[in-house]
Amino acid sequence: MAKVHVNEGYELYQIITDFGDPLEIFREGIQNSFDEDASEIYIDVYEEEELGGDNRLIIDIWDNGSGLAKCNVKCFFDVANSSKINKKFIALKNKHGYKGHGSKVFFNAELVQICSKTREGDYWASELKDAIKQIAQNKELSYADPCKPEELGLSLPEEWVSGFMVRIICPKYFKTQHTHYKLNHLFLRDYCMWYSLIGTVETKYNEALKQKNIKLFLRGLLSQEFEKKYKDLSMCDPIPVFADRVLGHFEEIALGHYFPPERTSDKEMKKYADLIRSNKAKYMFYSKLVYNETITSGSISFRLIISMEGYETKRRYDLLLSRQGKATTEGTHTDGQRYGLWACKGGVPVEKIDDWLEGGRGVGTYTYMQAFVDCDAFQLTANRGSIMNTDIEKLEIIKKEVNKVFKSKKIRDAMQERQDWEELEKTITSIETDKKDLSKRFTASKNRKTIKLPNGVEIFEPTRLKNGYSESETFVVLMAIIQHFPDLFSFKLLDYNTTKGIDFVVGYLGFPKYIELKGTLTKKINHPFRYIHKFICYDIDVSKNEIVEDMEPFKTTLKVIRNNVFESNDDRFDKKEYTGYVLEPEGTTIIQSMEVICLKSFLVEVLDAKIQ
Numbered sequence: 189m190a191k192v193h194v195n196e197g198y199e200l201y202q203i204i205t206d207f208g209d210p211l212e213i214f215r216e217g218i219q220n221s222f223d224e225d226a227s228e229i230y231i232d233v234y235e236e237e238e239l240g241g242d243n244r245l246i247i248d249i250w251d252n253g254s255g256l257a258k259c260n261v262k263c264f265f266d267v268a269n270s271s272k273i274n275k276k277f278i279a280l281k282n283k284h285g286y287k288g289h290g291s292k293v294f295f296n297a298e299l300v301q302i303c304s305k306t307r308e309g310d311y312w313a314s315e316l317k318d319a320i321k322q323i324a325q326n327k328e329l330s331y332a333d334p335c336k337p338e339e340l341g342l343s344l345p346e347e348w349v350s351g352f353m354v355r356i357i358c359p360k361y362f363k364t365q366h367t368h369y370k371l372n373h374l375f376l377r378d379y380c381m382w383y384s385l386i387g388t389v390e391t392k393y394n395e396a397l398k399q400k401n402i403k404l405f406l407r408g409l410l411s412q413e414f415e416k417k418y419k420d421l422s423m424c425d426p427i428p429v430f431a432d433r434v435l436g437h438f439e440e441i442a443l444g445h446y447f448p449p450e451r452t453s454d455k456e457m458k459k460y461a462d463l464i465r466s467n468k469a470k471y472m473f474y475s476k477l478v479y480n481e482t483i484t485s486g487s488i489s490f491r492l493i494i495s496m497e498g499y500e501t502k503r504r505y506d507l508l509l510s511r512q513g514k515a516t517t518e519g520t521h522t523d524g525q526r527y528g529l530w531a532c533k534g535g536v537p538v539e540k541i542d543d544w545l546e547g548g549r550g551v552g553t554y555t556y557m558q559a560f561v562d563c564d565a566f567q568l569t570a571n572r573g574s575i576m577n578t579d580i581e582k583l584e585i586i587k588k589e590v591n592k593v594f595k596s597k598k599i600r601d602a603m604q605e606r607q608d609w610e611e612l613e614k615t616i617t618s619i620e621t622d623k624k625d626l627s628k629r630f631t632a633s634k635n636r637k638t639i640k641l642p643n644g645v646e647i648f649e650p651t652r653l654k655n656g657y658s659e660s661e662t663f664v665v666l667m668a669i670i671q672h673f674p675d676l677f678s679f680k681l682l683d684y685n686t687t688k689g690i691d692f693v694v695g696y697l698g699f700p701k702y703i704e705l706k707g708t709l710t711k712k713i714n715h716p717f718r719y720i721h722k723f724i725c726y727d728i729d730v731s732k733n734e735i736v737e738d739m740e741p742f743k744t745t746l747k748v749i750r751n752n753v754f755e756s757n758d759d760r761f762d763k764k765e766y767t768g769y770v771l772e773p774e775g776t777t778i779i780q781s782m783e784v785i786c787l788k789s790f791l792v793e794v795l796d797a798k799i800q
Contacts, residue, residue: 201323203267203570204295210361211370211379212571215536216293217249217354218384218404224253224352230405230435231380233371245371247356250435255306255350258334261314264291264302265331291354295319295329298358303342307350313337320360345434366518373408373439375519377428378508380404381441382526388535389560391444392480393491398444405431405438415439418507421464425504445535445560446505447495448475452605466500469616474498474609478602479559483589490563490586492593496556496606502527523555529590531575532562539574544587545594556606561590639665639791640798645672649799650726656708662726663690663705665787673795675757679703679721689714694721709784713738717773722783728769736771742779744771754794766793 214231221229230250235243256264294300295316303313312334322329337343344351362368369375381387391398408414418424425448429440451457457470466473479494502523503509510520529544530537541561542554563586567577575583593599637649647668650661663686669676682700683693690705701721704713709725717738730736732748752768754761769784791797 200267200329201320203292204319210367211376213247213293213356213359213361214249214376214380215384216291218380218386220291221249221251221253221352222385222402224251224255226251226253227400227402228252228405229386229403230433230438232407232436233376233409235409245358245362247359248353250344250351250353252348252351255310255352256304257306257308258310258312261334265316267292294354294356296360297356301340301342301355301357303337303340303344303353305344305348305350311337313340313342315340347434369519371409373406373411373414374507376408377406377439377441380406381446383537385534385536386441386443387445388443389445389493389532389562390535392447392493393482400443402443404441405433405435406441407436407438411439424507425464447477448497448501448505450477451475468500469620471609471612471616472498472500474606475501476602476606479593479599483593485585485589488563488565488582488585490561490565492559492561492590494557494559494599496602497558498609524553527556527558528554529559529561531566532560533564533566533568533575535562538566538568538572544590546591556610561586637799640800641672642796643672650707656710656729657726659690659705659707662707662787665726666705666724673758676761678755678757711736716740717742717744717779717782720782722785724785724787726787728784728786742776743774744782745774747772761794764794766790
């Protein structure tokens with residue numbers, strides 16, 4: 189019988205590079221610290237200046253856990269050789285990094301150094317140089333034999349009886365601006381608090397874990413700027429805590445996913461809005477934990493947590509959440525990307541599963557809640573990015589139980605309550621917006637010009653927008669003119685339509701033609717010239733002899749006719765001179781010349797109107 193062989197170099201390369209997000213370096217580092225029972229985990233990201241101007245990026249991850257015995261050094265560098273599994277390849281209880289793949293995310297760097305101290309007296313260091321280059325040249329990977337830490341310039345705090353550190357020098361994931369910005373303190377803390385064990389939801393139901401008082405001490409790039417900006421309740425809640433520690437000045441982040449305090453009544457929400465001096469509608473600060481129970485079905489057990497939160501509540505603690513009306517920028521995320529139903533393992537969100545909810549609206553639509561299905565039975569893919577390695581029958585059982593809860597009266601009522609507040613938020617926002625618009629328009633009306641017709645009637649001049657005068661308000665002006673002077677024009681309107689712009693149907697030489705209405709005539713027309721008899725506009729944004737094209741495109745040239753003679757069925761205006769405009773076709777007989785009536789000058793020159 190033939191034995192299966194593994195292409196060592198190729199497999200090493202695939203594992204080292206098989207990570208979707210560069211920040212998974214920190215997920216794996218925190219996970220390893222948890223497995224070694226650390227109570228303090230430190231992450232420090234910094235740059236050292238190099239001669240020639242290029243900075244050398246360094247990531248340090250320390251912990252005061254039990255450390256790694258020198259005889260087990262291979263467990264860090266080897267693939268699938270984990271000290272966290274038994275002889276049957278089953279993960280030991282409460283161990284997270286049992287696959288033997290996770291630490292390999294560190295290897296995609298110029299240099300990886302480790303240092304370990306154990307209670308038994310081991311104190312050693314080792315290093316791995318340019319793993320990818322080694323694989324390319326030798327088709328295998330080698331690391332240095334353990335040595336004294338000072339030989340590599342490494343050390344752990346003297347007061348630690350045990351601990352471990354990994355130093356990653358020039359990680360290749362962060363060489364471009366599209367990845368480097370993720371190391372800024374704001375982005376790095378967001379990742380750690382949502383997608384690593386520091387942000388586990390398990391503390392919401394496991395008091396023993398909570399009592400361990402595990403903390404992350406974080407210092408990303410630009411941490412000083414972050415500390416200065418987010419220093420009071422007007423900016424965020426909770427306020428970040430910074431402290432001086434044995435390894436420097438760090439933000440102190442407590443273990444556990446953040447769930448905001450409950451605020452469900454008018455009084456509670458208003459009190460909070462007043463506390464943070466916010467002028468936002470108080471209903472936006474709604475928050476309520478509506479479900480936090482263990483569910484068991486046969487041999488499968490999982491925790492379901494559901495929290496309903498208002499628009500502003502989420503943005504108080506989720507500092508990278510985008511705002512309505514503003515485009516997402518690099519590093520920010522939308523409500524739909526972050527909120528909804530998540531599958532978790534070990535309390536850590538792995539994958540959005542909004543589509544599990546029967547009769548629901550799909551992924552990205554349950555933005556009024558953060559909900560978590562935390563189940564140890566989930567089997568993750570090698571890069572821990574999906575639960576799809578889980579047996580399909582187990583998934584169906586969990587899915588069925590989740591839907592039972594979401595269909596229960598308690599949860600339906602809670603969801604309806606949150607949705608009612610959301611509708612109220614929209615109503616209040618609409619009222620406030622209308623109030624502001626009313627005030628703005630009232631102020632603007634004082635400076636708005638009017639058109640005074642010769643019979644004394646006054647109408648508003650169309651509003652000037654960014655792209656020209658308002659087409660709909662030009663229509664109002666034209667209708668007012670026709671109403672007061674029905675015989676002014678020589679053509680008769682047979683029909684008009686406002687569904688796709690505004691146009692009129694008129695008869696010309698026995699054939700139907702369009703008169704196209706524009707607020708401002710520009711060089712590009714979104715209708716075919718072949719069916720247009722003339723244009724009526726309030727103003728013209730085309731100079732004499734400039735080209736005007738239609739959608740086909742036919743080209744025409746704008747001609748200006750001084751002292752043109754107006755033909756009218758109303759004797760008061762017939763034969764009056766005015767400035768005429770014509771679009772003359774170029775190189776074709778398919779289209780005819782098209783008159784352009786510019787109301788802005790026509791009103792003054794023909795009707796003797798006054799614009800003031």
